[in-house]
Amino acid sequence: MAQIRLALAQLNVTVGDIAGNAEAIQRWARHAADRGAHVVAFPETALTGYPVEDLALRSSFVEASRTAVEELAGKLAAAGLGNLVVVCGYLDRAEDGYERTGRPKGSPQNAAAVIHRGRIVARAVKHHLPNYGVFDEFRYFVPGDSLQVVTVHGVDIAVTICEDLWQEGGPVRATRAAGAGLLLTINASPYELAKDDDRLNLVTRRAREAMCPLAYVNMVGGQDELVFDGDSLVVDETGTVLTRAPQFTEGLLTVDLDLAATTRGADEYAGIRVERTVVSDTPLPAYEASPSGEAPRLDEEAEIYTAIVTGLRDYVHKNGYESVVLGLSGGIDSALAATIACDALGPENVYGVSNPSRISSEHSREDAADLAARTGLNYRVIPIEPMVSAFADNIELTGIAQENLQARIRGMIWMGIANQEGHLTIAAGNKSELAVGYSTMYGDAVGAFAPLKDVPKSRVWALARWRNQAALDLGETPPIPENSITKEPSAELRPGQRDTDSLPPYDLLDQILEDYVEEDAGAADIVAAGFDPELVERIIRMVDAAEFKRRQYPPGPKITFKAFGRDRRLPITNGWREAVIAGHEPHAPLRTAPPGEGPQA
């Protein structure tokens, strides 16, 4: 057996900011060395951020990554960190010069550098390129074909990258065949609800398959629509957790491991070459291991809430902003969105605007003011009646056009304030509304970011209750007015309007949406599950027709399995009619996708 102290650096990096990310890597490498680590691992593409998307096809970008990783090696050595083995994700390119139609231009590769004494001593390249869900790696990358095994203090460490762990066979099996003492996998694995459970199951299974302990380091923080939840961990060869990092928090996880000493196994497995590099084949003198902890898991609502706070904070800050503006209607969506913004940015950086109309109820104004008082956010009231009148005097609008006008005047006011004062605008819409198109384009849908975009309405209420309870548990004032939680939802765009005029109750709507959107269930299956056929047809038609609106909606943090946006990509012009019920003509012409037409709210 041979001892080693391993550090996993759960970093929050920014896509494209190679210089800034390199500085962070140096800083955390120093921290790892200070804690006595022999090896420190950084996430997949830590140097470039993830996902780089088509930046990978820009040769100046890939060359910058290649240069930066070489410079990083030099700087680490110059800073006295040369003896620390640093494993770091970056972009490289295949050197074979092979170009053909469809092969990503410049042959970029998703790689890991093993750095020691100022040099890159080994380069691992990702084999399996995920191209599903939020991933498009076949578009950008060329796969690797070898397994890198690096011997450090007498331990053979196999280095793999993210998807290589999720796919059956391949590098994990090669790790076993190669007789490695540790499987180290670097990741950029985005959050979704309960993903930590999936991840733990996977890591456990793969450790058993590889027949050695497995160390898993993940990114943390928000990048556009993705949130990385960290959750780095190390398990032993039976899958027992040795240490586990907190979710959504940047930090360094260190663990002392006592591992099988090097045993030269196979040099090839199922077409994968095993390439070996020896940094040091002498085990360390025995030392006393320090204990490692296991961070508690967040419960479901806490996990979602923290993911949204993380996603919003990083989106605002990484885009160079400090503050946000949003409309406060007195309703639950804007109340929750504002509370999240206060938690993410501080209430002094949140600007709430109440825009009452003649139709607005008294409680709407009171509830908005109450929220502002409870949270301490900046608050102002700008009634929209004068602008509504100015439009009404010059252009005749009725019905939905008139309802949309009010929402749009509000949107213009928020955007005016944002442009004037330098805030980003937040859209407070939830996933249920977005699914059925219950929003006004260029009205309530304006904004740079939509924190609740992937949160169904039922869950909005649950998160609000959870947040208030969390405040009570800490002896603080609950931020969200009880009345905003309990009152009946209304867009208040015409007198007496209620959401249920246009939609079924949200608990029912959300069940149908769960089946249709998350599960891709067909209309017939949903009806067979016991839902009213006419309702199913109506909801599905609304969902299918709202694709244009969803495309133009601001980005928001992915929470569920199938977030609108990167996870779910559908045509706008779409003649498909899923809904087929008895007594209805299955292929009757449907006026699909009313782009530019904004029903309600």
Next chain:
Amino acid sequence: MAQIRLALAQLNVTVGDIAGNAEAIQRWARHAADRGAHVVAFPETALTGYPVEDLALRSSFVEASRTAVEELAGKLAAAGLGNLVVVCGYLDRAEDGYERTGRPKGSPQNAAAVIHRGRIVARAVKHHLPNYGVFDEFRYFVPGDSLQVVTVHGVDIAVTICEDLWQEGGPVRATRAAGAGLLLTINASPYELAKDDDRLNLVTRRAREAMCPLAYVNMVGGQDELVFDGDSLVVDETGTVLTRAPQFTEGLLTVDLDLAATTRGADEYAGIRVERTVVSDTPLPAYEASPSGEAPRLDEEAEIYTAIVTGLRDYVHKNGYESVVLGLSGGIDSALAATIACDALGPENVYGVSNPSRISSEHSREDAADLAARTGLNYRVIPIEPMVSAFADNIELTGIAQENLQARIRGMIWMGIANQEGHLTIAAGNKSELAVGYSTMYGDAVGAFAPLKDVPKSRVWALARWRNQAALDLGETPPIPENSITKEPSAELRPGQRDTDSLPPYDLLDQILEDYVEEDAGAADIVAAGFDPELVERIIRMVDAAEFKRRQYPPGPKITFKAFGRDRRLPITNGWREAVIAGHEPHAPLRTAPPGEGPQA
């Protein structure tokens, strides 16, 4: 040798409208039979439309396609068309039941059915799945591994699908090894500038490689951001064109071929199984061949203009609309967009709105009215001053916020009219503006479709001149006022404003954008090509920071190699700083991507 009359049906189908597409296929099959064809070929995924995107992952959709192709076979036979061999693209699925992480759910396949006498006698599956540019086929499809060869009247016809022709080796080489007498390839190949030249070169080369004539049938019409240009053609084994269909026009191309009679070649080539089906191995009695024509090519401006007209018309009609509304500023962009809309939909379906402000020049109003008179579109004038005043009385906005307000009031008026009267809104912005973010979100950027989205400003002028000349050539009134073409561009959002206050002259801007956007050239390369370093840096920074605005811009027809949208996918939160010039700190913090902030116009 054996004779055969082949028909290529260059169809305009709609994604998802399986029933409607099946009806069209029957109608055109009848037409082919009436013209004496023995074989008729329809495009790739003719039954489902292209691209189906994530509809492919919905099992009810794939099953509907599978059912519909069986029903189609029955209906063709019932209609007396059983003896006609029909080759038709549709979606199928792999039957192996093999599911794993990352494999498209349900294992959908991009397939071609060969239909004869009420049955599907052969199924070809696409081998090469393009996953670059506008394509994402690794996301949706599972590849095929056999080459289908169908013997019809003594001729061995190899059937392949689109990308199988673009990739080296594979099915084309297998066609040669199999000794086929004809290579028939069905396609959904989107338009881009001069693609017809690339296509002709490719088809010529592949015919020589396959050592037999090659028939190429393509889709036509608009689908969201894609436009299919048709351009179906047949070449002989030397690559000489035998017949060629017009661009952008639905129709049937028929040709009499005298082909090598069946010679059984290899049953396998480089891992590709050759599967043979005999419909009829007896050559036809000799008959007199009819001559086939070759449609003239459109010149460059005509080709682009027709692509845009096609894309706009289909987007409007396939989404269930008849009419559009747009703002008329008197400038060149809105004048060209309105003219295109009149050509696409008829002037009676085009609603132009002039929204002068106090700042608007007299010529702006006159030029807008002149355009309306020349084209015959519906015209109204709604000054924005009363609304501007109503906002000014209630919220203090200055500078860019005030400029954006004016643009947004206009956008609200257009959207109000669209919602009230049932039109789609058109955004008139061009590619140069979109590249550098010179537009107002929720202002001039509102709309369901943006016909000039992929047209650089220099080309906007060229298209306007071309369109006016085309009118003169026909003895018609040129639609676009000469003054709109010749006057200096201005957004007229503050007194005396000119585009060149914020931007370099468009001919210079467009050259830099060509290098940076189309060619992915690095800043250093562009500077090395002779452009001013400070200007290059400024332009690149503007382009990089405008990604959020581009994401929220309406869709528009792809014209160039790298259209914003499906072709070019970049992060919003993006710390990459391409621009590096002497005397500048290369990694200075950049306030990236000002989402929600709308500079000018």
